[in-house]
Amino acid sequence: MGRKPPYRRGTPSQTARPMTTPQKIYRFLPLTFANGNRISRFAKACPHCHGMVTARDMEGIARLLHDKIVLAAEAQCPECGKRFPVTCVISDDKRVHRVRMPLWLFRIWLKLALRNLPEPQLQEDWSVQEEEAPKAGIPLADNAQVTRSGEVLGQFDGTPISAWLDIDGRHFVFERALPPAGQLCLNDSELLFEGKLVYRLA
Numbered sequence: 001m002g003r004k005p006p007y008r009r010g011t012p013s014q015t016a017r018p019m020t021t022p023q024k025i026y027r028f029l030p031l032t033f034a035n036g037n038r039i040s041r042f043a044k045a046c047p048h049c050h051g052m053v054t055a056r057d058m059e060g061i062a063r064l065l066h067d068k069i070v071l072a073a074e075a076q077c078p079e080c081g082k083r084f085p086v087t088c089v090i091s092d093d094k095r096v097h098r099v100r101m102p103l104w105l106f107r108i109w110l111k112l113a114l115r116n117l118p119e120p121q122l123q124e125d126w127s128v129q130e131e132e133a134p135k136a137g138i139p140l141a142d143n144a145q146v147t148r149s150g151e152v153l154g155q156f157d158g159t160p161i162s163a164w165l166d167i168d169g170r171h172f173v174f175e176r177a178l179p180p181a182g183q184l185c186l187n188d189s190e191l192l193f194e195g196k197l198v199y200r201l202a
């Protein structure tokens, strides 16, 4: 469990959108620092009416950058309707540090800083069904030295059945034939020969 084969992709639970495109700030959240601290909400008091403006009313960019969340947004106060810039850096102790830089300049800086960063991994729902490997018994190498017995027990599906085989110094006796389309399930002392004859290590 937990393996991620590249050929079986789950359905992304979010639609991929470049994370450097300004959008509602709440869509970038939660963001989790390397130390485990997580920012799932963000709000700032409106400088005009002092009402709280949440990430739903901010549009811009919020990204983890070198263990800090950098946030550049324009907020619109739902109370008074006024717009104001929000530019800050949140350190991994969850403290908010003001950035004294105009929003437009901070945005340009942020875009440049993010340009060379990989896009964050979107949550993908993986579902990996571990299939039980069919029991294939003793492997038969292509270059194995095989000696067949002179004694032939009969024929199966057009193939003569040798009573025993010596393969690389090991002695095998015929046990059974594999029915066509039969489930291949051999134990650890069995060997499949010519695709249909099962021999047992003697």
Ligand SMILES: [Zn+2]
Binding pocket: 046, 047, 048, 049, 050, 051, 077, 078, 079, 080, 081, 082
């Ligand atoms: Zn306001």
